[in-house]
Amino acid sequence: METFVLILDLIGTFAFALSGATLGVRRRLDIFGVLVLSFAAALAGGMTRDVLIGATPVVAISDWRYPATTLVAGVVTFFWAPLIERLQFPVRLFDAMGLALFAVAGTEKALSFGIAPPMAAALGMLAGIGGGIARDVLVARVPLVLQAELYAIAALAGAAVVAIGHWLALPPLPCALAGAGLCFGLRVMAMHFGWHLPVALQGNSDDPPAPDGPPR
Template sequence: MNTLVLILDLIGTFVFALSGATMGVRRRLDIFGVLVLSFAAALAGGITRDLLIGATPVAAISDWRYPAITLAAGTVTFFWAPMIERLQFPVRMFDAMGLALFAVAGTQKALSYGIDPPMAAALGMLTGIGGGIARDVLLAQVPLVLQAELYAVAALAGAAVVALGYWLELAPLPCALAGAGLCFGLRMMAMHFGWHLPVALQSSDPPPPEGPRR
């Protein structure tokens, strides 16, 4: 379990760091700004999770691999941004991958610290969305989680699969793969088809169309 959580956490750290660094390059930040965004996007969610479950000192500080991965991802993105930009929707694709991996890894780490499955799933969702919130706040824009298509919902769905598998005493690896696949699939389909949660009507918005009268 611990090895699986570490592997998922490190991979998620790398892809979220790419997401933050790519956004920094698009905003024309210097190399220091790109590295700061890379670090914040990759580690803010995990730091928040570790503080809440009492896993201190947090892994992002006590384990050199986490900051090393974020710095490596930020540096690669800064110098090879055109190559990364050739990928279709690079920022959102990396963000979806990081969201899926962090939601699963965060849930499993919370479970390993004795957190009940429902709250472990919530912490997994927080692990997934925390980095994106920090990145967007640093860029002075409304966080993607508050306006995007099925962002937090996708993270919660993937985390719930892991928590349910733990409750049913199933093998952790298949549950982790299923949860990550569900989260990533929901996020990508939501972006493709425009699925999103309902938005409140404003006074200037037209009223919804009436159904056929009977």
């Protein structure tokens, strides 16, 4: 199970790093800025999770594979951005992949440290949304978790599947796959159909749409 969580973590790290680097390229940052954004997007959530469950030193800085993964994703995106941009809505697609994988891996790791299933699901959600928050704050953009369609809710739903499966003593692998699939599916469907939580009625309706995603 430890190896499985590591694999999920690394895949999620790469997906989130691609989303951060792609946003950095869109904002015309230099290569250092792109790499910083890639690192922050990929590892901020996992680092927060590890600190809260007492897994120190955090794996993002104690295991070379994590920063190396973000470095590879950042360099690939910086030099081959046009290829990545051919994907439909690349930033949000990679973000959805990272969200799903980190929510599941974060929950599994919290459970392995003896955290109760409800709080493990909450930590899984935090691991999923933390990187996106750090990425958006660094480019002075309102974080997607505060405005996007079913972002944190999708992460919590996927994490809850893993936590409930653990509570019912079900096999962890099918639960992890089901949780990741649910989170990713909810996020993609929400982007496609515009599903979102109720928003405040007051505000300036003339604000321009976010430049880094599809129109909503």
